[in-house]
Amino acid sequence: MPPRMPIESGVPDPFQYMHPLMARNFGAWNYHERPRPGVLCHTAKSGDKIWTVRAGTQRQMDLYTIRKLCDIADEYAEGYVRFTIRSNIEFMVSNEAKVQPLIDKLTAEGFPVGGTGPSVSMIAHTQGWLHCDIPGTDASGVVKALMDELYEEFIKEDMPNRVHITTSCCQINCGGQGDIAINIQHTKPPKINHDLVANVCERPSVVARCPVAAIRPALVNGKPSLEVDEKKCICCGACYPPCPPMQINDPEHSKLAIWVGGNHSNARSKPTFQKLVAAGIPNNPPRWTEAAAIVKKILRVYKEDARDWERLSDWVARIGWPRFFELTELPFTKFHIDNWRGARRSLNASTHIRF
Amino acid sequence: MPPRMPIESGVPDPFQYMHPLMARNFGAWNYHERPRPGVLCHTAKSGDKIWTVRAGTQRQMDLYTIRKLCDIADEYAEGYVRFTIRSNIEFMVSNEAKVQPLIDKLTAEGFPVGGTGPSVSMIAHTQGWLHCDIPGTDASGVVKALMDELYEEFIKEDMPNRVHITTSCCQINCGGQGDIAINIQHTKPPKINHDLVANVCERPSVVARCPVAAIRPALVNGKPSLEVDEKKCICCGACYPPCPPMQINDPEHSKLAIWVGGNHSNARSKPTFQKLVAAGIPNNPPRWTEAAAIVKKILRVYKEDARDWERLSDWVARIGWPRFFELTELPFTKFHIDNWRGARRSLNASTHIRF
């Protein structure tokens, strides 16, 4: 029998799985309201209304959790769900009366209802030790630890605007940009196992991968290997994926750094990149308390000081970075002053200063 | 007799030449008003008032012009004058009654009274053919030609905010940043007189001066000279001052370019650099009518479209560059898209678009 060849079907058509009310009013919605945290109510031009109840999940779910969510969807909602980009699950119902029982059931089963409007939503995260081949830390664990701490901020809408937190378990930054990002930051050059380099690594590719041209081919102990100019090395770990014998991860020296102000939306200002605020934070499982404390401090200050509708980036743009460091009591160091390409753009070429 | 050695007195003390009312109220002024174009009235905390009448000059003045201004200062004012950074002369009087006769006299003698508030002030300019050793065009002449055209805008306060125009007679840009800048832009690589290079130029310095590393030492016809890689050359003329045999000025190919939106002030936005809007404009003495036409068009559109207190840069920031090109009917080309260092900052990394 010839082998089965794949059906290259690509992205499935969503209409087959879509709540009928959404399919019926596709492209014809009028406005929405948020009756309470975790609930959206959309009104269509036809007059139809749909209520969405949003709940947090652990993203990496076991079959029992998924089936429980399906049971809830069947019993308390209308058999349809969808997921947000931040791994929240959404249940859609056509009748307001179903909202509260659904919320009650989700809550009873341990699924926090929230993540809408000006709340802290679920943390977008990478794979970490659970499944990545180059991780400097865990991801699901960091996120669980943090979301435990931020639970109240998920189920309430008490922040000035929405807060997106991300984590990345290496400096490639698969987590992307966030209002707050907690990312691995290596602080020492890779430790090279010269016995393995020649066999495992395509050396010219590795040399090409270095952002600062700090890697060169070399003979070490008579074997062809690679050498790192440690004065130039920025410890980014770019060489590690194409060349695992260049171990960048280190239980002590792979630290966490916290970045602030990344914003993808075009609302108000143009999209912004996140900026370094803290580094040298220990990578401390299982609850990463030092990182969590800084995140919570930033959120507390933001909540107290920002105006309605200010994303974290908008807020800092208004109050200025000096005040940010003052309010968060984080140290400002020479490392905060950019020296990468185009760094001059980040200098204050004006007398715009707050005193 | 031993030679006379200089008295290294440096910057003179201004109090010896300062209007007594200004010296008396030094550091104790309260507010100012502009009773009419060309006139400022400053009120001191002491209650003293001083009226300033501002007039345009040709900057390069002959003795007779200067002495005439002195005569006016003595007869119609109080014997004191000062100059602004844009070569306007200011007469200070302690009595409002003196203002109108002074204005009348200045006007009668051909000195335009104006340059205050939202007007087009005198053009800041360089030396040009009159006195510079590397000029691509004249400066005093360009300015005279333009100010003749902009006379009404100098003596009135009809612009949305002040307008500073500058000219530069080479790409080193001694004219600096202006709301509108008219600068030389060379378009062909230097023509090298290889017979002279070795004797006249310090070759390594010239090589070092090139912003794009397009110059290299070479033997030409057996003589040590310099060679330009014409594919890399950006025709900036940086090599010409240290090496006059590398002639960059060309009667036809040294063109004018117009730049818009330079702003030194910290008012509202941070200081901004000017941006390219038009190039390839003939360097056409004695009245440079093509350049003047573009400047006037820009000013007309700005005057019609900008809001009160918007500098040219503020206005364009609000209406966007696409609209600027539409309103001024200037062509947008690939040359407007930056490709110098840090060019990415100038790309539109957002959906902020006006339709």
Next chain:
Amino acid sequence: MSKPMHDTPMLDQLESGPWPSFVTGIKRLAKDEGKPYQNMMIDLLGQLEHSYKTRKGYWKGGTVGVIGYGGGVIPRFSEVAANYPASKEFHTLRIQPAAGMHYDTKIMRQLCDVWEKYGSGLIAFHGQSGDIMFQGVSSDKVQAAFDELNEMGFDLGGAGPAVRTGMSCVGAARCEHSCANEQKIHRILVNNFLDDMHRPALPYKFKFKVSGCPNDCMNSIERADMAVIGTWRDEMKVNQAEVKTFVAKKGRKYVIDNVITRCPTNALSLNDDDSLAVDNRNCVRCMHCINVMTKALSPGDDKGVTVLMGGKRTLKIGDLMGTVVIPFMKLEAQEDYDKLREIAEATIDFFAENALEHERTGEMIERIGLVNFLEGIGLEVDPNMIAEPRQCSYVRMDTWDEEAQKWFTRKAEEKRAAAAG
């Protein structure tokens, strides 16, 4: 009879606290007597605890796939299999969800059944790539699991130097801000490049993302090589009665300080009668006022999309945002969608031919310059592509007159076309 559980004192601490615990979930699978995945999950917990203790990861890549495809399965072999043999192979299937991540419970349960049979019982909804990640399958069961999912109508997503799984927002299905048919764009783009997705042969990854409005909930500007974002070009809709209701409720000062002054182009003004004056000509469609006053304000009717290219993350030259390459295009007729597809094709062809190994589209644009890239994919320069024109005179412009003429010719043609149409 299962093997004994490893001690997991650190992971155990992740079972406390109010947030749903993935550890509890994995433990449940590890305690699932008689299930094919039980021992695998016991050792998975053991290896993960080992990572927590030693602060290092222990997975390495390799080569695992399905017949007919060159990518889409993420191979994971344990480096500590001697101690945790049952999870020595723990591969992931990247499966593309329906556009917009819609499910009914029937299909969800079917997905679970497949993973109960062949996999670890652990599924992530969803990975950062936009895939359902079926995490944890041994090499010998990859093909069977895929075949079953594939028969259900699902396909593998992208991995490696390939077109990757796309993402699109809920959009027209439930959002009044939607200015496009997000799922259609998503499916047209990705499904046109399945060969480039399943047989990785590009210089590096290439991602499509689609957001229905400038709020860009899919983060497409920062995360996609080609971002398609809905927008509109006529006037925004203003319901002045709802504006007045809002002002009455919130107060004039609140509205001025939180709506009027936040407009990035000062295009809003509150009239003395509490109605809103909108300078639509200078509105940049930032969405702020619409986000705040959802009932009073909404996008216009003349909808379309803006296309940006070149977003990516840190490696190798630092994070880059995508930049505008098409300020506006309508997406109504089939020809409109064809044109979008053709632009994507031209882009991927140019990328395939011109990017260096492991170079993203944004890095290639940075290296060769936006103008050369535009020429390469056949698009004309447009002032909407830039935030501002060049500010340095260091450029050679001896073909200025020709370039200026191109602009005038284009403008004249547009005018003629507009007059004719």
Next chain:
Amino acid sequence: MSKPMHDTPMLDQLESGPWPSFVTGIKRLAKDEGKPYQNMMIDLLGQLEHSYKTRKGYWKGGTVGVIGYGGGVIPRFSEVAANYPASKEFHTLRIQPAAGMHYDTKIMRQLCDVWEKYGSGLIAFHGQSGDIMFQGVSSDKVQAAFDELNEMGFDLGGAGPAVRTGMSCVGAARCEHSCANEQKIHRILVNNFLDDMHRPALPYKFKFKVSGCPNDCMNSIERADMAVIGTWRDEMKVNQAEVKTFVAKKGRKYVIDNVITRCPTNALSLNDDDSLAVDNRNCVRCMHCINVMTKALSPGDDKGVTVLMGGKRTLKIGDLMGTVVIPFMKLEAQEDYDKLREIAEATIDFFAENALEHERTGEMIERIGLVNFLEGIGLEVDPNMIAEPRQCSYVRMDTWDEEAQKWFTRKAEEKRAAAAG
């Protein structure tokens, strides 16, 4: 008897029009029978007309100076002296005016008299460098002209790789926005470096400019290697009665749209009773509202200066703005001024030792990085120096803890000092 006038048909066209004509002025000198400069000015006109016709300049440099100084005279020798022999030498004396460019008519007339005797009769008030430019003197008269000006209390300005002539605004002498004693700062800085001005031996030029407030009328941020700009750190002064008068005159909507919404940090709010609420903590001293409402608003009382370094024009890496190196310092006591002078000294010493040939301070900072520059001149890093922190993770931070400790120590010391003081 003078030589005949050259035909100047092009220059003649610059005698028409309403603006004062430099050509008419030069012609008057050229027709000034019997004056020493007459023939020189006849040939000057001839050469200038020749430039207009051929569109080229005909001056070259050389070496001309006065005894004791290495710079300050701009030598100009004609390349077309064969045709225009009387202006074959046409040098410029750069003379520094009093700070703020104040004159009484007596000194103006004396300046004219010197130039009638030795020079061309043509004087520019002022060049872009901030000097009075005595334009046109032959080599043999340079010394005598300088001696006479020098005896009157004037000195040569800078030229070449030297400290250059400074500039300061009218400032405290007549402007209510003045937050500093501009002329004093100007004179202290420049007059401290006369040796570096008069004997050029720096890598390249170094400029001081002083503006009394952030309106920066001297363009110091863009044009000075060291810019000193007045500012204040307490609350701006608000005369609410004058605010109400202004609102009454202009209308609420005008004030909201032209003052409130223009505040770059949304630090203004118009209260419902037409008084102004100022969030001084977030005011960035941009001056806009003060510029608009001159009678109602003014700077606070706790005045001082901000210092920025590194502004320059295009050559060699593109125009650069100066960047903040001292966010705020008081300038009241002599020690304050001494400290400012010492910072200038440290900067010029560091520049002299570390800049490449023909490299400006801003380019040096760009090359070595702001942090290294700050360390070189002995200043601590401060978040006011940046618009925003780094956005790329590509930096080695293994000494983070030490650097963080420096900050905490500094802050603790500042707190102690504040408590003690």
